[in-house]
Amino acid sequence: MTFVASDTTVDDARTQFQLAIKKYFNVKTKSKKSRPKKQPRLENSPSPLLSQDLETISKCIVYLQQPLNYEPLQVETVVEVLRATLLCLEDLYEYAPLAGLLPKHPNENMEAGKQVNELIATAEKHPVYMVLLGVVRRCVNVACCSLGIDDCFPRSMHVLVEWTRESPDSAWLLAFTSKVAPQAVTAFSLRLLCEGELNPEDILLSNLDAYLAAMSPSKIATSIRAFLHETIASKTPHSIASLIEICSYSPRVVRACDSEFQNIFSSELVSSLIILGLQSNIDFQTKLSKLLRDQLEAMIEMPIHVIALMDRLLMDVPEVAECTTKYLSSLVKWIRNDESGLFSDRLLPALPYIQKKNPSSKVASQLVEAIAASVASNADRTQMACQALMILDDKDNISHSSFTSTVPSAAVCVDYLASELRVPNTTPLQNQKALSLLRNIVVQNLSQEHDAGNTAAECWKSLEAVNKACAVDQWPMLLNFADSSDQSVSLSALQLLIDIPYPLFEDPSWQYTCLHNLTSLFFSLLNKIADKNERTSQQLECVKRIFDRIMQEGGGVVSNPMSVESTFLSLFMDGILSASSPTTIPHDVPFEMNFFRGKSTKAGSSNSQVFRKLSATNCLLPYDPFPTKKLPVESSSQLDVFSQVQLIRSTQPPHALPAPSQFESKLYSVRVSEMETAINCSQHAEDLLYRSLRLGTFESSETSSVLMDILLERTIPVSVFVPSDDQYRDLLPERSNFDIDLRIEQWLYRYPIFLPLVKSAVLSSSPSVSVRCLPLLKSILVVLINHWHAQRFQPNTIQQEKNLHFPPYFQLSHQLQLSTEVMTILELSGWLPEPLNLCALLFPHVTALDVRTLLHSVWMYLADHPPNKKFSTKEPIAMENYLIPLQNVVHRNIQTIGPLYGYFA
Secondary structure, three states: OOOOOOHHHHHHHHHHHHHHHHHHHHHHHHHHHOOOOOOOOOOOOOOHHHHHHHHHHHHHHHHHOHHHHOOOOOHHHHHHHHHHHHHHHHHHHHHOOHHHHOOOOOOOOOOHHHHHHHHHHHHHHOHHHHHHHHHHHHHHHHHHHOOOOOOHHHHHHHHHHHHHHHOHHHOHHHHHHHHHOHHHHHHHHHHHHHHOOOOOOOHHHHHHHHHHHHHOHHHHHHHHHHHHHHHHHHOOHHHHHHHHHHHHOOHHHHHHHHHOHHHHOOHHHHHHHHHHHHOOOOOHHHHHHHHHHHOHHHOOOHHHHHHHHHHHHHHHOHHHHHHHHHHHHHHHHHHHHOOOOHHHHHHHHHHHHHHHHOOOOHHHHHHHHHHHHHHHOOHHHHHHHHHHHOOOOOHHHOOOHHHHOOHHHHHHHHHHHHHHHHOOOOOHHHHHHHHHHHHHHHHHHHOOOOOOOOOHHHHHHHHHHHHHHOOHHHHHHHHHHHOOOOHHHHHHHHHHHHHOOOOOOOOHHHHHHHHHHHHHHHHHHHOOHHHOOHHHHHHHHHHHHHHHHHHHOHHHOOOOOHHHHHHHHHHHHHHHOOOOOOOOOOOOOOHHHOOOOOOOOOOOOOOOOOOOOOOOOOOOOOOOOOOOOOOOOOHHHOOOHHHHHHHHHHHOOHHHOOOOOHHHHHHHHHHHHHHHHHHHHHHHHHHHHHHHHOOOOOOOOHHHHHHHHHHHHHHOOOOOOOOOHHHHHHHOOOOOOOHHHHHHHHHHHHOOOHHHHHHHHHHOOOHHHHHHHHHHHHHHHHHHHHHHHHOOOOOOOOOOOOOOOOOHHHOHHHHHHHHHHHHHHHHHHOOOOOOHHHHHHOHHHOOHHHHHHHHHHHHHHHHHOOOOOOOOOOOOOOOHHHHHHHHHHHHHOHHHHHHHHHHHO
């Protein structure tokens, strides 16, 4: 059966509602007056009369919406029910305005959308408003879902819009409708606003911006995309102009489109819109420029998406390439002249995306170049650029030099990056990024020319600015990062220290601190060299280059440049001559052999002093100038297998020991490895010394005199007794137990760096200085003579197999190498005549007894004819007594010497 709504049904329902609402509020008033004054309020027990009146109102409203149940449903029926409901709301508003139901002290800072939501929530709590709003909700839902009735929702919305325009206090009802059907209301609002002339104060535009765009931004984006497609299909360019004008007055609509920019504006849609705009007479470029100026604050993500969109238009759509290029030029021009810099602020956070995704983008390069000037002149934007580039995953992709092209911006970048590096608990990757970016900034500024100014004040000010831009003040912090446990961070800091200028060493405190930290870093890297890590080698090379630059420039000290070399040599010699140095073969140093002495010798006293403490007799106790962190050793693990083997071997004579066991073989291999590591570290230390002091040419200089002083001070203190030559003549070739020889024996066998130090000190010094090293060299000869004398009963050849009963530095092959190095020093010094200075050529071909004989003959010559300061002799020297042992050795070994005989004939 089909029901048709009566024409008088809606009018009768409204009339009955008016009577019921009057009765409801009259009863409510009387009930309040008739209530006794002292009677307690019963809030949870409503009056029976009020309940009856509410029931009457509910019946009226049910009767009002009854036509919506009839079929077929007509558009006029929905419109009439909606209009009658709105009239009922108007009647209700006379007796119970919503403004009176709100709190007496509303929050004035609350946003418009939240205020409307609060108003709607208050209305939905009221018993009568709640029922009437239910009818409005039903009408809107019926209008949206009416199949086959296309104009039902538009006609219903026209009624609602006209009613809200006539009653501005009821504008909240339009927001309530938007809450019921946001998609449909948004689409209707866009079409209605684009049809006629736009009024900025239109209530429909206010609802679109304040409520719909704030509460349902995704619906705004979907509706605008559908509206643009309809505009293209209907070819109505004026609708596009109207939409741009709507956005000019609606920042929240622009923000909603900005968040969904990629979903709305595809390259196909934008190219179609551009073609449609070119076919019309409307100046869309001017309108878009105005929109950009007015609503740029709401465009947060748009600048970066515009770059990708323009790139696609230029590459994929040739028809609009010219128009796109023209708009890009106008955009770049506007950015350069924009004083606010908002576009720069929006584009700066997108620098990582530009660098990673669009490194070759023409659009991006023009826009980045346009904002570079504003970035360089503004400290906040410079920090934003640095912060944005720090997000990059790959440190090698940081290559935007446009932002650091001037000294002020570079100084700001340096300060910002330095503050980032000082933040505690940062990851190594973050530190590595900051150091890499800092290095790029410094290198770019060092390659530029800076205006020095005309006056002294201007020059000084310019110098301070350049120093800040080049991170000169950050040297102490970078030194700390160079000593980082993370090798990548340490290597980045060292590479940066190579490039940037260093603070002048005029301040003694800074001079000592810097050189001490660098030397400590060098020895800590030597401790890791056994790992055979490539990065460790790179770090060592960087440290050598830093030392090389500092020492060649004298640390920038004008008054006393030798102070830098003296400080370096003191620290360097303390490090390499320490028993715990990586350049030393591990061993236990007897107390009487220690050469550094502190104030206290108690067991609990600290021996890791920074400054050496000299006593009146210049007797020094050792300390570790650059201590390394070592884990405590448990008492149970101190006595290992190697120690047990050594203990057993030391308590029994060599002939009573069995054949070498696996333990002894392993022990010997460990000692060989330790010795090779010490020799390798010594080679690095020797390289550092020669490069820093330019000792490779062996030219005499003041530095060599300082080196000689420090070497002799540490190896032969003044308190050590030096025997006379007559005492040695009575003793040699037997073993010498003099204190000086025991010391030299330790230096010679346990310190591979010892002989290279002696060689550099002797050969780079003047004759008057090098002569001071003669007692040291004679003592070295005594130690070697003692050793070869002890091995005189070995087989006829010294090229024998290794003996596991002796450490590797006591093997004859190593002793042969030491003897050859000593003879090389004596030969190059010019203290020995020919052919005595060529004895080292015979060492590999003769027996141990012959080597002892030759060394003894050399010692006798130096004892009888010590070199003077000028290397000149007044009378000829009789060489027969010194050459007879040499001739005997040659004659006994004529078969093995072979072609070497010509040197001694």
